[in-house]
Amino acid sequence: HHPAHAANAFYTSGFDEALCISIDAYGSGMTNVVAVGRRGKPIEVLHRTPYPHSFGAYYEQLTSALGYAPNRHEGKILGLAAYGDPELLMDVVRARLDERAGEVGLRGTLNAFFPRLLSLRFTKQDIAAAYQGAMERAVSEVVKYWVNKTGIHNIVLSGGVCANVKLNQRIFETEGVQKIFVHPGMGDGGLCTGAAFLLEEAQGMEPYVMENAFLGPEYPESEMRAAIERADLPYERFDEVEEKIADLAVSNEVVARYNGRMEYGPRALGNRTVLYRAADPSVNRWLNQQLGRTEFMPFAPATMFEQRHQNYKNIDGAEYTAQFMTITFDCTDKMIEENPAAVHVDGTARPQLVTRTSNPSFYKTLDAVNRRCGVATLINTSYNMHEEPIVCSPDDAVRAFTEGRIGVLAMGPYLAWLPEKGRPAALDNAESVPSA
Numbered sequence: 449h450h451p452a453h454a455a456n457a458f459y460t461s462g463f464d465e466a467l468c469i470s471i472d473a474y475g476s477g478m479t480n481v482v483a484v485g486r487r488g489k490p491i492e493v494l495h496r497t498p499y500p501h502s503f504g505a506y507y508e509q510l511t512s513a514l515g516y517a518p519n520r521h522e523g524k525i526l527g528l529a530a531y532g533d534p535e536l537l538m539d540v541v542r543a544r545l546d547e548r549a550g551e552v553g554l555r556g557t558l559n560a561f562f563p564r565l566l567s568l569r570f571t572k573q574d575i576a577a578a579y580q581g582a583m584e585r586a587v588s589e590v591v592k593y594w595v596n597k598t599g600i601h602n603i604v605l606s607g608g609v610c611a612n613v614k615l616n617q618r619i620f621e622t623e624g625v626q627k628i629f630v631h632p633g634m635g636d637g638g639l640c641t642g643a644a645f646l647l648e649e650a651q652g653m654e655p656y657v658m659e660n661a662f663l664g665p666e667y668p669e670s671e672m673r674a675a676i677e678r679a680d681l682p683y684e685r686f687d688e689v690e691e692k693i694a695d696l697a698v699s700n701e702v703v704a705r706y707n708g709r710m711e712y713g714p715r716a717l718g719n720r721t722v723l724y725r726a727a728d729p730s731v732n733r734w735l736n737q738q739l740g741r742t743e744f745m746p747f748a749p750a751t752m753f754e755q756r757h758q759n760y761k762n763i764d765g766a767e768y769t770a771q772f773m774t775i776t777f778d779c780t781d782k783m784i785e786e787n788p789a790a791v792h793v794d795g796t797a798r799p800q801l802v803t804r805t806s807n808p809s810f811y812k813t814l815d816a817v818n819r820r821c822g823v824a825t826l827i828n829t830s831y832n833m834h835e836e837p838i839v840c841s842p843d844d845a846v847r848a849f850t851e852g853r854i855g856v857l858a859m860g861p862y863l864a865w866l867p868e869k870g871r872p873a874a875l876d877n878a879e880s881v882p883s884a
């Protein structure tokens with residue numbers, strides 16, 4: 449289990465050498481494993497932490513105690529934590545952690561009644577903040593220990609707990625860490641590719657850089673058109689659809705974007721994505737409501753790669769992993785001012801940096817938005833309805849679009865809209881004209 453997590457992260461990191469750390473709920477009897485990956489050599493395991501010392505279980509119990517669904521709503525708890533005061537209960541939680549050299553004992557925290565007891569007297573926000581903060585500090589100490597011991601300054605992460613984007617930021621900010629890569633399929637959904645890498649390792653597998661995460665299915669234009677027609681949606685086809693999406697976005701339309709191959713891993717990265725401007729923070733309330741979601745973390749921003757330093761602090765060494773939305777950063781004043789809807793109350797955001805080659809259509813869209821309003825960022829949230837997986841086929845996309853009553857559907861080169869809303873006026877804004 450853990451060698452597969454480690455192989456997934458190391459062989460897609462592009463690093464010649466890295467500390468491979470998996471932080472997980474449970475896998476083959478183990479929870480956390482520290483290993484070393486070196487180009488040309490098999491991955492070498494240095495340390496294993498056995499169950500029940502599990503940060504996954506720790507977070508699941510917290511999630512359940514605060515009234516949410518464990519193993520599903522951990523992301524909501526992470527969002528909630530930013531509203532609390534981490535120091536209020538920090539000592540109480542930390543006292544239950546057994547922080548040893550290079551690992552953390554968690555037996556003392558694994559009492560599901562403890563956070564429930566706390567919730568009788570303290571707010572959910574403060575409890576979540578203390579659990580999140582205590583985990584960040586403890587894991588950061590573990591990372592520091594292994595960096596010092598091995599002299600390796602590149603970290604690659606995987607395991608379900610590494611879906612915790614704030615934890616990943618703290619790991620990156622740990623003294624001695626220079627570069628970080630969090631594998632986009634960090635959960636157990638990624639184990640299949642990790643196992644394949646381990647098989648290839650014996651044949652001399654070399655670390656490489658993932659150009660993008662678009663490894664999923666793709667559907668021809670004819671099927672997109674057929675799905676739109678089956679739903680009786682009015683539509684037009686555009687050769688330069690990205691220019692039209694930009695016109696819609698700057699006119700404050702919500703655009704459901706469906707294009708090319710589906711994303712690998714849990715994040716929508718522009719091909720099964722709902723887009724909106726990040727200027728108005730109220731979007732986090734009304735659009736979540738429309739999509740049937742409750743979230744405490746704001747929508748994530750997608751930003752043109754070239755603008756990363758203008759919007760995010762301390763991003764050098766993490767710019768590759770930031771293409772997969774797996775880590776948060778502190779935001780600059782410019783980002784907070786221009787894109788407040790994508791910045792959390794603690795001043796962080798978890799961006800997707802979009803390069804010209806990783807997703808040409810998405811890049812063109814952001815570039816077109818930038819030409820219109822001087823901001824190269826849009827909100828990017830996954831294209832799915834309440835608790836459902838991200839849409840895959842054109843029919844899935846049309847169904848989620850009509851159920852969610854999202855503004856405009858941009859499927860491949862087609863733009864479609866809800867008949868009762870009528871043709872969006874913004875389509876007449878720019879130069880490009882419908883094609884045959």
Ligand SMILES: [Fe+2]
Pocket residue numbers: 449453472473474475607608635636
């Ligand atoms: Fe796992």
